[in-house]
Amino acid sequence: MVKISNVRVRPLVLPLKQPYHWSYGIRQTFAVNLIEIEADDGTVGIGECTVAPDQGGTAAILKRLAAHLVGQSPYDVVPLLSRIFHQEYLGHGANLMRAANQMFSGIDMAMWDLQGRLAKLPVHRLLGGAHRKAVGYFYFLQGETAEELARDAAGAHAAGERVFYLKVGRGEALDLEIVAAVRREIGGARLRLDANEAWGVHEAITMCRKLEKFDIEFIEQPTVSWSIPAMAQVRESVGIPIVADQSAFTLHDVYEICRQRAADMICIGPREIGGIQPMLKAAAVAEAAGLKICIHSSFTTGITTSAEHHIGLTIPNLDDGNQIMWQLVGKDIVASPDLAPKNGWLDAFQQPGLGFTLDENLIAEGERRFQASRQG
Ligand SMILES: [Mg+2]
Numbered sequence: 001m002v003k004i005s006n007v008r009v010r011p012l013v014l015p016l017k018q019p020y021h022w023s024y025g026i027r028q029t030f031a032v033n034l035i036e037i038e039a040d041d042g043t044v045g046i047g048e049c050t051v052a053p054d055q056g057g058t059a060a061i062l063k064r065l066a067a068h069l070v071g072q073s074p075y076d077v078v079p080l081l082s083r084i085f086h087q088e089y090l091g092h093g094a095n096l097m098r099a100a101n102q103m104f105s106g107i108d109m110a111m112w113d114l115q116g117r118l119a120k121l122p123v124h125r126l127l128g129g130a131h132r133k134a135v136g137y138f139y140f141l142q143g144e145t146a147e148e149l150a151r152d153a154a155g156a157h158a159a160g161e162r163v164f165y166l167k168v169g170r171g172e173a174l175d176l177e178i179v180a181a182v183r184r185e186i187g188g189a190r191l192r193l194d195a196n197e198a199w200g201v202h203e204a205i206t207m208c209r210k211l212e213k214f215d216i217e218f219i220e221q222p223t224v225s226w227s228i229p230a231m232a233q234v235r236e237s238v239g240i241p242i243v244a245d246q247s248a249f250t251l252h253d254v255y256e257i258c259r260q261r262a263a264d265m266i267c268i269g270p271r272e273i274g275g276i277q278p279m280l281k282a283a284a285v286a287e288a289a290g291l292k293i294c295i296h297s298s299f300t301t302g303i304t305t306s307a308e309h310h311i312g313l314t315i316p317n318l319d320d321g322n323q324i325m326w327q328l329v330g331k332d333i334v335a336s337p338d339l340a341p342k343n344g345w346l347d348a349f350q351q352p353g354l355g356f357t358l359d360e361n362l363i364a365e366g367e368r369r370f371q372a373s374r375q376g
Contacts, residue, residue, distance in 0.1 A: 002118060004074060006038040007066040011051070011059045012366030013373055014301065015330045021144050023169030023198035030299040030329055031370070033059045034363065035066060037110040039074060045114025045353065048303045049106030050271055056374060062103050064088070069107070074118065077111035078277055098249045101274035108275020109307045109354070116353030123354055124313040127280065134345040135312035136320030138163035138192065141182060142328065146174070150181035162344040163190045163217075163321035168207075169198025176210060183214045192321065194220035197246055201230050208238035220267055221245040228253075232262035243267050245296055254282045258289030265319060269296035270307050283315040295322035302326040302334025306354040309339075313348050320344075333366065335359040 013031045020027040032048040033055065039045075051058045068084050081104050089100050116123045124130050139161035143149040153164060164186055168175040183191060193216055199207060204222035211219070218241040223230040225246035235242040244263035248254050249272040257263050266286050273282050283293045293315055295308045305326045312318055326332045326339055334356045337349060349355035 001073060002039045002041055002043075004037055004069045004072050004114075005040040007063070007069055008036040008038070009059050009062050009066065010034040010036070010363065010367055011055050011370040012333070012363060013055075013369040014333070014362075014366050015369075016328050017330050018142060019144065020142070020328060021170065022167040022194075023196040027299075029369075030301070030325070031055050032299070032301060032303075033062055033106065034303070035062060035106045035110050037066070037069060037074070037107070037114050039114060039118065041118075043114060043117050045074065045110040045112070045117060046303060046356075046358070047106035047109030047111075047113060047275075047307070048301060050102050050299055052102075055370060058103065062106065065103055066107055069111075074111050074114045077108060077115070081108060081274070097252075098272070101249060101272055101278070104274040104278075105271045106275075108277060109270060109303070112276045112307070112310075113353040120352045122348075122350055122352060123276065123307075123310040124348065127276070127310065127314045130313040130348055131316050131318070132313060132348075134347045135309055135318070135322060136163070136344055137324050137341045137346060138165040138321035139344065140323065140325075140328070141166045146177045146181040149178050150185050153182045153185040157186045157189060160343040161189070163192065165192045165194065165321070165323070167196065168193045168219075169195035172207065172210075175207065179211060179214050179216075188215075190217045190321065191215065192217045192220065192243075194245070195222045197221055197224050199223055201233050204234045205237045208234070208240045212239055216240045218243045218264065221247065225249075228256050228260050228262045231257075232260045235262060235264070241265070243294065248272065248282070251278065251281055251285060254285045258285060258291060263291070265292050265294055267294040267296040267323070269298070269304075269323070270311065271298060271300060271304060272296065276307055276311055279311045280314065283317055287317040292317045292319045294319040297323045297325040300325045301329060302332045302339045302356060303354070303358075305339050306334065306349065306356045309346060309349060310354060331359075331362050333358050333362045
């Protein structure tokens, strides 16, 4: 029986095509820690993790956690990760499930990729099979000013995009200006907003009332992530549907959001919930509450996009406007397959594992950029 023989962690810094504007500020790069899990027959599975608050620090944690995998079977991913969480976190009184999930996400992703490559089957077939032939994705508008965002919206609308997504929470005057400008360009197309925790309850209710005339499909995470009741209060008071994002990081968060009827949909991704397999559990809890899942992505490359795509194929209660982020990176490290949706749809991948090949030169450049950032 095949065993894991080696684990490598490679910190990468990847510049974006253009500055990224949202309620938390402005970003110029995405940083990820790549994880490669090698079996004793030479097959390698690959995943990636987010890096907050310190990339070198999280790389060291990831190495420590993944060291437990050496000598183990890649087919035991679920009990292995459970044991690591108990041993390395709970056993020390460190009930840090959100932080742990961010580390486990990349390990879980790599383990499923490895299983698929060993079995010569796409990951969605290992997870029970595909519910659909293609997954729907929204168009993520980029720009700083109303003029830049409107120009992006006009181009994407002309290109046949179905669902548009815009960051707000950047100040009332600018928010109203950019939403009006985008709505003018996209006609009757679907428009979603994401406030990323920017508002208090009263402000959120006021903003929703001012935004209602722009026919908003939903507003994501209007209020702070740690208060589910705050989001529920907004939802009870406004006409625009509310979607939970930063409030939903763990299975227990998903349950509480459902129980408190705090959202009309749950936006969650592998990077929060801890990988591919935990996403199926989160979706099942939401399904029981009658809610759909909108896959969430954040500061990720095509590696996570590929994992999200297999999840999207597998979850029954999936929304048709999911999030991907690889397209914001200057040069994505995934060389194939083509991850660009056509008119907002991306067909199922049939290649073994998560199905991607990587550009080793871009990875080496990303590593050098990380090293340079440590010296600077
Ligand atoms: Mg969001």
